[in-house]
Amino acid sequence: MSLKRQISIIFENAHYFIVNKPPGTPSQPPDSRTWKRTHPDLDPTPLLENFKTLYSSDKQVESCRTVHRIDHCVTGGMLIAKTKDASAKFSRFLRKGGNNGYKLQRKYVAIVEQPSRLNETSNSDINYGPQYNSLISHDGKQITKFxxxxxxxxxLQLVTGKKHQIRYHLSQILNQPILNDQKYGSTxxxxxxxxxxxxxxSACITTKIGLQTKWHLIPMKYNNTGELWPRKYVSEEGEFISSIKDVLMENWD
Structure with a gap:
């Protein structure tokens, strides 16, 4: 598969692109020495640099900026702001929330392993609610709805966006590591x-600019053989089943 097909554009308007990030691609420039030692078989070129190279001939990409990150081993939707102003407004929302800047929310789908009987879940870090539940750690500084x-x-939907937050919360609070996430306990x-x-x-990105809200669903098409993502959740075309799409489109505010 060509790199251009891998970093496909899901949506474009005057303010941003939504692209589908492949596995193994960093979303930010990594530390070169650490990366070469821990990922000798992977290209350290970050997503934005590849994106600009691939689309420079037919898109206005010179001023594009990323405003959030996902781990290199995670796939799916990333928002790339087209202008400095759009980047600043999305970043302001991620820092302050509420009515600040341009609204940006991200929902993820995870396939997890069964919890170990040797390590019971600590319910003190889970808030249960009628619409969604919350995973909370680090004295309330890291919060994930699920x-x-x-x-x-x-x-899952990020409330805060700390490094490895979803991976840590699923492994350490729910005691259900993400399938194949050996760093956090997958067997x-x-x-x-x-x-x-x-x-x-990263399966759904929601934006709100002014009075206009948009929901973007991102298919899971990478190494989609049915082994990592079972067919009962994802079709051969990478589309999630309707019951998953319905939850992705819910408003959890």
């Missing part, structure tokens, strides 16, 4: 093709 589709599939044995990919996908 809803279970079933025991294997969980949909899955998958083929080498999945070495740089875990079962966590």
């Amino acid at each position: 809803k279970k589709v079933d025991d294997q599939c969980i949909i 899955a044995k998958l083929p080498r093709a999945f070495k740089n990919q875990i079962a966590l996908h």
Whole structure:
């Protein structure tokens, strides 16, 4: 698959692009020495640099900026702001929330392992609610909303956006590490093709600019063989089943 097909544009308007990030691509420039030691087989070129190179001939990409990050092993939707002003307004919302800047919310789909009986879940870090539940850590500084589709599939929405937050919360609070996330305790044995990919996908990005709200669903098409992402959740075309899409489109405010 060509790189241009891998970093596909899902949506474009005057303010931003939504692109579908492949596994193994960093969303920010990594530390070169650490990256070469821990990921010797991966290109350290960040997503934005590849995106500008790929689309410079037919898109206005010179002023584009990323405003959020996802881990290199995570796939799915990333918003790329087209202008300095749009970048600043999305970043302001991510820092302050509320009615500040341009609203940007991200929902993820995760496939998780069953909890270990040797490490019972601590309910003190979970707030249960009628619409969604919350995972909370670091004295309330890290918060993730979530809803279970079933025991294997969980949909999550970031409230804060700290490094590895979803991966940490699922492993350390729910005691259900993401499938193939060996850094956080997964014991899955998958083929080498999945070495740089875990079962966590940025599946829905919601924006609000002025009075206009848009929902963007991002298909999971990378290494979509049915092994990492079972067919009962994702079709061969990368589309999530309707019950997952319904939850992704819910408003959890």
